[in-house]
Amino acid sequence: MIRGLYTSISGLITLQHEQETVTNNIANINNNGYKKSALTKKSFEDVMLSNRQKLVGDKYVRNNIGTLNLGVKTDDVKNIFTQGVFKATQMQTDFAIDGRGFFVAQNGDNYVYTRDGNFKINNAGYLITSDGNQVLGRNTQTNAIEPIYIGKNKFSLDGQNNIDIEGMGITDQLLTADFEDYDAMEFIGDNFITSQPPLFDADVKVKQFVLEGSNVNATEELTKLMEIKRNFETNQKLIKMQDEIIDKAATQIGRV
């Protein structure tokens, strides 16, 4: 009986976490380049129930009744890397990635990666993310990784992701990175992720004058929200029922 209570509670806790995941997706529904996450659940390992009521000779021996599952737990929260919708803009510093890959930006001494291509130009003339981290490129002459200088000039992006600046020609290639294992990525906030090791030579398709929206599906998330609520209700009902049964056992059967 008590066991059943804990089984229902494991459901409640897991559903709370799923509610957090879904709410976070909804909060980021208009966030450029955001990738939705999904919480996966798995059941506890089965346990074998046994008693010692079987008499063999003059001894009680262990008697297996069968397996029992004691509830549910959170398996993992996985990010789902499907393509977001493209939005056309009029800004030359707006970029979007079609397919796999990430932009690379400098955050202190580290490289961080993002799908949010809403870039700007800072007052020193370099391409930055909207929070001010320098966007990195590869110098087409020296192959060195460096911030991209644009200045006041107009520029365009060619098929090899080279940045062709009016009056200066091609100086840098927009640096992009891909990863072998998308599951190992760490989300560090501000639309950035980190992971190791980056593959800088991967073929990444970048588009200019376009932004990538989030891949959150409103219908899906709201349906999940309703499902969570009802699921939670069911679990909560079961706890109440079990409480009533314990109550009966304690107060009514116990009465002499």
Add this chain to the structure above:
Amino acid sequence: MINVYSIAKSGMNAYQEKMDYIANDLANVSTTGYKSNDIGFKDLYTETLDRKGTPLYDKTAVNGTGVRTGMNYSKNIQGNLLNTGGQTEFAIDGEGYFAAYMGDGSIAYTRDGNFKVDANGTLVDSSGNKIVIQYADGVSEGNPELVSSKLSVNQNGEIFMKDEENTINIGRIPVFTAIGDKSFLPIGNSYFVPAEDAQIEESTDFDIIQGMLEGSNVDSTEAFTDMITSQRAFQMNSKALTVADDLWGMINSMR
């Protein structure tokens, strides 16, 4: 559980703020020389699910904790040029800003070329602040007094005034610019002030057009679409907040 309130709250705050920017853009849909806002979102830090008493398989699992609005930028896109025919009305087609002397002697910049000639014969903007003019030799402020019907300004901003038979070169209206999307910060009244690290220089990539004004660059279709998506996003976040509240309500009513 308490956190789920704050995730939905962060979403509602962010979309509310976005709505404020959109509303401001729509309010300025016909303000001369207005530059619309460009504001994005950033996700917040993640938190681990590995807490005491939590049934969890993968201990590295994390949940995001919401969203915030990013930094605000002005969209530096040319507005439509509107034909007004006014002799003292100018539009900049290209890069740069006019400069005007504020009351405290500082200089502010504006794209609003709706100028007038004041009682002293000097060129002022619509707020009455004097426009920065590089006067030609032998000409100074108020000498000669400008007469708006006799003024003509060419594409480089050079001002000429017909004086009976002769045409006098009064000087030039300089146009300033700087590198960077945040080099000019709006301060209201269509004025901008340069950011601390902005390198102000004279623009070369512009035409001054007399008899025209630059309209606002707000794209009302885009603004309305943004408004709808932001409003819906706000609505969904409030729905998520309600569900979180329902869950908590159920927990409270368990006993």
